[in-house]
Amino acid sequence: MTVESTAAARKPRRSSGTKRAGARTTPQPKASEPQLVQLLTPEGERVKNDEYDGYVADITPESLRGLYRDMVLTRRFDAEATSLQRQGELGLWASLLGQEAAQIGSGRALRDEDYVFPTYREHGVAWCRGVDPTNLLGMFRGVNHGGWDPKANNFHLYTIVIGSQTLHAAGYAMGVAKDGADSAVIAYFGDGASSQGDVAESFTFSAVYNAPVVFFCQNNQWAISEPTEKQMRVPLYQRAQGFGFPGVRVDGNDVLACLAVTRAALERARGGEGPMLVEAFTYRMGAHTTSDDPTKYRADEEREAWEAKDPILRLRAYLERESAADEAFFAALEKESEALGRRVRETVRAMPDPDHLAIFEHVYADGHALVDEERAQFAAYEASFDSAAEEGK
């Protein structure tokens, strides 16, 4: 452990420790070493890939423009939410800035019947599923714990406890397999979350039961202040092998590669070949959430280096290179994006606070005497202020 390695650095080791200190210096692959599937370079050039090209062979200029639109609108929505937090309209916001390609690429690989288990930052995936973005804001404003019907879009509620949802995904996928349904499940989680026991157990369950689930890890390099080196010593995607299923690392800032790799993994799952781990190697450009201060732990140069790999600029360069979009397209999109921003602003500001008695709603499906009693007492207590005011008149 770190306890020992620092001790080793400071003072001469006792003889018994020398051997272990030696073992620690054996070369280890660095978790940050990129060996990834890429179809578009940061400059927007198309790279050939024998294994994955086939999965995006159907992509037309029109669908490319669609992917671009998704990313731009998602980024716009995210920026709007960030400013709404700054203006005091939201209590908190977890920005996806920089992760648009990973989310749109994987999100657009899904079919309607597939089921998604997100964490708390999957605004782009929610967009692909057709969840109205304003519904994502209720929990961040503090008026509910998730304002959408998960079954309406096969998009589960956001999960805040790190890693929990991966087990729900494994279980759901076990159900899909039992039902013999032709669909797959995708579970999103972060590089930090991969340290949780729940994630390891979800790998075990889905491998053992050959569950049709794709584990989609967005390795955005940071878990709040902790870099990936504090979570793992082996590239994350390699972990799958030990559980008995394949893992692949994809350029998470390349929307086309994310689309291809996720399609391949989903197809595999639907075909009864079991789970797969996709590690989207990407970067969280903003703060962890609006409560976080990244200047405490990370250098500006790092962000700048990643800005050069911006997923949106990359696709734009490709669209222009291929003459797949003209000025009119970009101008119309800019207008659309302004309109989305306005709608989000207005909807959030108009969002009413919940009724006080909502505290007691849905605690049990079948009702519960104690909850009924407390509700009645609390209602009477609150009403007592009104009658006191009446009498005071």
Place this chain on the structure above:
Amino acid sequence: MAVQKLPLAKAINESLRVALDTDPKVLIMGEDVGKLGGVFRVTDGLQKDFGEGRVIDTPLAESGIVGTAIGLALRGYRPVVEIQFDGFVFPAYDQIVTQLAKMHARALGKIKMPVVIRIPYGGGIGAVEHHSESPEALFAHVAGLKIVSPSTSADGYWMMQQAIQSDDPVIFFEPKRRYWDKGEVDTEAIPGPLHKARVTRAGTDLTLAAYGPMVKVCLEAATAAAEEGKSVEVLDLRSMSPIDFDTIQTSVEKTRRLVVVHEAPVFYGSGAEIAARITERSFYHLEAPVLRVGGFHAPYPPARLEEEYLPGLDRVLDAVDRSLAY
């Protein structure tokens, strides 16, 4: 200077600094406790001064954090671990309940478990789900654990030192909405015992018993009640396991009325335990049943409803009136 005015978070920080400085076996562990200084900055600057070997950023795995702390304690270290927020302790609940709490008994007393688990707890800061809960009763029910909660900067400073010196596992619940409240800390004082309750305000008509975040609310309630001519005594229990029932009993036999206030749900909560014990001890002194004010039997609500969920001044005063009406 021995007396300083410090916010609670800073007082705990100073206390951890003293512990790291005086005992090389003390370790700080948790998510983001290093460079960032914890999400509430309670460990701010400690890694810079004591190094990564003493102030350890752990993987994001609560069961792993507590489980390895147990191992380090077996090896002679005194780990002080941080669980980032109340609602995230549950991945570690298994390790705490089945291992940490029982290790000493299982080894027939031959093993000590000097592990402190710091948990910023409670609501009132407008957070999202799982960031506002008060799970103390879930831990207090388990034998082998000691559970404390400071309400002032001085207690933050001294109780932390005492918790670290304890050879038993201590769950240290820090009232997160009081982190920024300032109070005087005398770093040369001789602190009272860790588990002793304190009479924070003397009174004769009724006793309000609280701990952690609710002490301040109860003091405000006592001030408001005084304006109506009611003399309310306020106890800061400071420890939920063990509970200093003697101090409560003495107070109640003077005032003859008791209201227990906490943020956690009332049902099966610490107020229930106190009500039962005090009824046994002081049945013939009581003029009214022991009343409880706390959270509802409902999930902690979204932020815009937490003011209704949490006991505030009005709900405490309402209970005071109800008790005095008997």
